[in-house]
Amino acid sequence: MLLRLSARSIRRSSSSSSFSSSLPYLFASASPFCTAPPMAINHPKDEAYLSSVIPKRIKLFEEIQVNQLEYLRALPHDPIKITLPDGTVKDGRKWETTPMDIAGQISKGLATSALISEVNDALWDMTRPLEGDCKLQLFKFDSDKGRDTLWHSSAHILGQALEQEYGCQLCIGPCTTRGEGFFYDAFYGNLGLNDDHFPKIEAGAAKAAKEAQPFERIEVTKDQALEMFSDNNFKVEIINELPADKTITVYRCGPLVDLCRGPHIPNTSFVKAFKCLRASSAYWRASKDRESLQRVYGISYPDQKQLKKYLQFLEEAKKYDHRLLGQKQELFFCHPLSPGSWFFLPLGTRVYNKLMDFIKEQYWKRGYTEVITPNMYNMNLWETSGHAANYKENMFTFDIEKQEFGLKPMNCPGHCLMFQHRVRSYRELPIRLADFGVLHRNEASGALSGLTRVRRFQQDDAHIFCKEDQVTEEVKGVLEFIDYVYKVFGFTYELKLSTRPEKYLGDSETWDKAEKDLKVALDAFGKPWLLNPGDGAFYGPKIDITVSDAMNRKFQCATLQLDFQLPDRFKLEYAAEDEAKIERPVMIHRAVLGSVERMFAILLEHYKGKWPFWLSPRQAIVCPISKKSEIYALQVKERIHQAGYYVDADISDRKIDKKVREAQLAQYNYILVVGETEAATGQVSVRLRDSAAHLVKSIDDLLEDFKAKTAEYQ
Structure with missing residues (x-):
């Protein structure tokens, strides 16, 4: 049984097994420098790269895979109990029974349509053996987890096609943040990709799908990873950032061997429909000072019918692109002298102000106090807040009288200073500070996209400072605020609780408490919500609100984040009821519209230009x-x-x-x-x-x- 599983039996886990790993998505890493310039690449196809580099990786992969399979073979295959969502309990064997086996016991149809499983709330490959008694849930493409897994795996299929056709150096390849497909960045030397290249890429993807290549997984040491990817300096840069004792996961499908956290679909044949959408340029690490890459966007589905429907939707959506409607209705424009910062014409300013007035009216009713804070601060502020270490590359910084300053990318540190400027009492709490201050973020030029990705923007930003026993009611109040606004706009929405990420500030006990408080508030709010493990902000867990517009497109707009870290870093205090006692407030970050610019664009398309x-x-x-x-x-x-x-x-x-x-x-x-x-x-x-x-x-x-x-x- 174990030999039949082959490398499929070595899959990602968040448990404490010998080969489990909590490695974050390598795609999201950040680094200030590369170890060496990219190797020269010849085009249209680098035969030397294909004949030497790829076989070397496969050979190393297989050698490590054999050793790990031998280790698993020797482990005891004790009986285990697998509990399904409806309470049904299935019998299995440790290190032997897989989620796919359980799906087959339920129905043949489920075994051929389930894309990913969740074991004790951790995503788990369908063909990976279970490691003990567990709760098991299976997901098909009609779920967010199934869809995102298919698209993540499709990014690997795309990477394989690109590498085989062009011998390029692959960089990163995640799902898109908007939840519509995937992309892969790669270095091609001087080659610029366009639509004419897509038929060959799609043919390569179709070949991979036809071969039903299994997604195989191994875990490697840092030295093994460096040896395996020594010919790709982008991967080497990622690997070098990881701790020496970090277990690194590597996946293979066919000839592609790639760094990846996973998990993946069982094999490439589950991708029945694949289409390249567009190509664009991008910078490595989103830095204009780094290598210029080519990015290919794609979409995939488990059948051709869904792909056809999506492509028809894209044609329809083009008619209502906010950039087109904005020009037609004389609402806004952008000028090359200020990229990413939009000019709102008189008619556009009317809408912009109406949105802010709408929120301000709700502030008055819901007990918020508006404030105005500076646009720039000495970098000492951002060092205190932690943004200098975690966010500086996304800030605009400059020197004034030999001191470094930064334009604010968010309002929260300034609001901490406002809370801190005098002695506070428990009688004042909760304090709800709202700020429409102008924010600047140093987005890469290639990432700028109309009003949805900009450098200069305003948020309906607010921060609530409260006592720990007020958190549940305050979070519930914010959720009710969001619900009211989105009903006015005609949006439906989904709630997700995003928990502690790999890199975080503070201690695990504080995080556990913060996550528990948010769970209690979500339950009290009374609407369904999902768990989104590991996707919290570095300073605290958050509730993500994903809206669906009239064309059933999903957008991330509102946010609600619980923060025990900033009050601690700024030493915020208030006098408790026992006047001899000083307490630390809890800070809640929240926005309802999110960026006013982004909401403007979403509403313009949502209403198809026909404003209420x-x-x-x-x-x-x-x-x-x-x-x-x-x-x-x-x-x-x-x-x-x-x-x-x-x-x-x-x-x-x-x-x-x-x-x-x-x-x-x-x-x-x-x-x-x-x-x-x-x-x-x-x-x-x-x-x-x-x-x-x-x-x-x-x-x-x-x-x-x-x-x-x-x-x-x-």
């Missing part, structure tokens, strides 16, 4: 039928303007049908036609944006409609 009345920059336009009614049209416009609504008047000499049609195309919510009859009666003929029907109303009744729609966020 309350948020619209073009709420009404008055169209006189002839010159005789122009004066009345301007009087109507002024009346609506004085009532506080955005209104224009079309007093051109065009025919009324053309005026109405252009107003509809410009997405005015209300088109108010006036002629001599309306002027004589003090009324307007009302047409709605998406309707040919019209009715006559008095100005007072019309303004009552406007007032009701605004109050109800319609």
